[in-house]
Amino acid sequence: MSEEKFNSDLNRTGELSNHVKFFEYKDTFELSSGEKLSEIKLAYETYGKLNNEKSNAILVCHAISGDSHVARHDKQDLPGWWDIMVGPGKSIDTDKYFVICSNVIGGCSGSTGPNSINPKTGKEFGSSFPVITVEDMVSAQKLLLDYFGIEKLLCVTGGSMGGFQSMQWAIQFPKKVESIIPIATSPRLTNQALAFDIVGRNAIKTDLNFKKGDYYQSNEKPEDGLAIARMLAHITYVSNDSLKRKFDNSRYDPKDISTEFENRFSVGSYLAYQGSKFVNRFDANSYITLSTAVDYFDIGQNITEISKTLEKSNCKWLVISFSSDWLYPPFQSEEIVNALINLDKPVSYSCINSNAGHDAFLLERGYGKLSSSFLENITGISSSKKSKNLSRSTTNIFFDERIDLKFITNLINDNERVLDLGCEDGTLLEELKKKNCKKLVGVEIDNKKVVESVSKGIEVINLDINTGLKRFNDNQFDVVILSQTLQSIKNVDETIEEILRISKRSIISFPNFAYKPLREMLFNQGKAPKAEGLYGYNWYNTPNRRFPTILDFQEFCNDKAIKIIEDYFLNTQEKKIVKEDPNLNCDTAIFVLSKN
């Protein structure tokens, strides 16, 4: 097998770490269904120190097959399932933050679950264990936090089912969370993901050893069914591409393992191994309980429903998805983001490029900096950093300075809601922070620039302007800015129409290709106009698709019945506004538009 890493390659034994502690709640625990457990126990682990203000606590929530052992406590310790993120000096820095992770209720790694002894009968719950929801998991965690005396969590985070829990916190205890980072998650499973879960559960339930869930007294456990459910789930956690890289060269060369399962192909050998390993550390009833909880989690089918659910949220959101995750595909994270934008709630979003599939949240280091920047901004650490001077920005139009940005800044009023399309590293929005704007949001297609913006404490949504504007509401913003981006837009008509729809006022700036030196280039030299400076591309490698002139744009607005409220024509070389024949004398145009 190749070096390709899968999360499930983590050599976890199923034993509990020595660092696990237990929280026992000896009172009645009422479930969301109305059913009751006479007492519950939670297995948990902590990392780092809770500060005196109890303001540095981060709750990490695990996915379906996870447990409280999120990271190693020391070098001798067993590997944790999120060692890439949690630890001293890591993105969730245990030198700064107090990290708590508990095994969910219904699980089988120390917390109360179907394999626990029912105090009423003295035997395992088995088939009598109640249906558990994500709400119940969060209610149980809340008891643990009360025990610690934590009034408000700095952050709740987790991937997959852990993402569900983080969102549930924001809905269920809106005053108890400062921020959440839901990762590789969704408003509810797709019907495809739901279907896979159902087939897995059917495999367990039709295993003759399952005995309707009351198998604890038997010698035979429903191991075949559970192994098959796990094999199936495992396929959905990884991508087609990662399976190719791992198994394509060794296709007919299975490992020499002892298994009752088919062992003809290398991928089959791997699945057999994963399935068998899983049955040694996981309980079939817990698997059914937790996967059912996952399947019933549902914050809404569409933006209206999701918005209704999330209305209660009172925290900052950082939503993260992965490009190759087909179990919780990025478009589902975007549905959550859309609803939050719809509600004017603070949210940043990034879709991380990865080919690891759903497991990417356990493997990709690419979202570490994003998360740590987000957390630092919440704790206020980054505010100590010196804000860059706008005029020293490295982005210029033709020459040294983005004087167009200064002009645009002056066009924004206090108390306005502003959306900057193509916000790059957030320079303009950072400048606008000095004003008393009600809302500042950026849209940026480049992941790296999203991180830079988040580092500045700016809300930014990672999306493509060419396809992503429909998520915004009519008149959602007072001002939408499209600064020096018009020339690379795929569909100008549609995009401007969208901008006008979602804003009361739109500010559009672009380089004027009828500027005298550019006209002369074509007329006298017979060459395609090539600007100097930032937009100085050759005809064959320019990202620009459009070569608008001031006159073209004015005619366009006229044809489309778009109202030009104001216009400013700049000669950035001479750093001044020019009134005389601007289409000839200016290199940059700024238009302020509105619907008619």
Add this chain to the structure above:
Amino acid sequence: MSEEKFNSDLNRTGELSNHVKFFEYKDTFELSSGEKLSEIKLAYETYGKLNNEKSNAILVCHAISGDSHVARHDKQDLPGWWDIMVGPGKSIDTDKYFVICSNVIGGCSGSTGPNSINPKTGKEFGSSFPVITVEDMVSAQKLLLDYFGIEKLLCVTGGSMGGFQSMQWAIQFPKKVESIIPIATSPRLTNQALAFDIVGRNAIKTDLNFKKGDYYQSNEKPEDGLAIARMLAHITYVSNDSLKRKFDNSRYDPKDISTEFENRFSVGSYLAYQGSKFVNRFDANSYITLSTAVDYFDIGQNITEISKTLEKSNCKWLVISFSSDWLYPPFQSEEIVNALINLDKPVSYSCINSNAGHDAFLLERGYGKLSSSFLENITGISSSKKSKNLSRSTTNIFFDERIDLKFITNLINDNERVLDLGCEDGTLLEELKKKNCKKLVGVEIDNKKVVESVSKGIEVINLDINTGLKRFNDNQFDVVILSQTLQSIKNVDETIEEILRISKRSIISFPNFAYKPLREMLFNQGKAPKAEGLYGYNWYNTPNRRFPTILDFQEFCNDKAIKIIEDYFLNTQEKKIVKEDPNLNCDTAIFVLSKN
């Protein structure tokens, strides 16, 4: 449930149609493994009439759960699995063609399979039934065709496992097939698809009623395992999108069915129904036998290996894939196409836009015209159609005629291999057919134009020039043409580099944006140059991304050390070549280039 159609909704009972006939081969049938069956039987159906020359026979091959009943024989008949394609007046027109479809060996719908009586023992084969390969399926079909006295099949076609069989025919009996149409298929399964199959077989084999395959004498059959395998497979046949449309609104509203499987969610209810229906019409051993045959089918892991396998092929290929098919994804069909191109074999390819997933081959009518055009061209029917006059083509540059195409035609010599990038409806290639070219291939991104080209008997590959040229070999073509397409290319550098790599000579024509009226437009009017006629787009809606001038292009060639062998500068309005200051006086340039 919505109106969304799934193939498996076909209300097939599992009974054989009254029209099924049986072919019995009473001699030893040797399998590719070396094992022998002392006799075999094939269930088959035929449609239409075999002509006197026996030259109009089309063999249709079914997918894993299919049978010989490809279409209705009359209105009273049961629905067939490919009624959309096969019948009087349909794409595979039974008024013209003699269609044969037989149940594969190893199947359970009338042909010899694990549930047949082993003549040696008088009992069902069960666990003693040998491993069957796609090669064996084809060998058995060949016996049936010998019985009909058919020397050469006009076409072999089928989707999925049926596609495997069609390709196997091309490899195994290259002189016996005129053409093949492999649909929704691949060189071999992805590891992901393989993994799903393995999990399905594991579910059957661990069903306690399976008894290692010898369950025919028991009252209990391995129905749970088979149903689970089918449910799982079913999910992979449809797309996430089609599941959403079918089940999203009724998510918590399962059908009131009697089932031992979970029935909480509508998609679960549907799967339970499908699983149970399947066990009534299919045998678990056959499922294992056929899915194993599918998993072992392998014509190569990469283009080198696939090319080696396909070297024997001597027929025309039409390869068809579907955009949302994630079980046999389009990139896999493209691997087959790449290998055929690599070998200079005749091939056309189209990726059909569909959101039905793998089942699209059973549901989408969109590829009917493509297939019928392809077949008509092979039988020579289309040759009776009058070839259009080139000068009457509706495509023009600025004015009425594509005189640039006439020039390009004159630049091509007999015996050359020619590739036309962006061939549109095949006008230029059709004209070039009058020359004695060794090979003519078009590349076109638009599906509808692919059909038009195929109708003209032109080989055309449905792909995007911006990403698809790497599949061609160094110097594979004598001439590569890029006619009036340069201006919409995403990455000019890279594309021209690729064109030079794959051709000995490249012919590139483009509109010259330094043509006098265009220069004047920018200089005098201050407006972005807008051509007249075919390329007369507005700045805001042009598909063009580039505005090259003759001078720019000459400088580009000079900078990149590209050799300009010849150049022609046309004023298409005056229908003449202009030698004086062409960058000012010509609207169109044609360059003939080569590597230096």
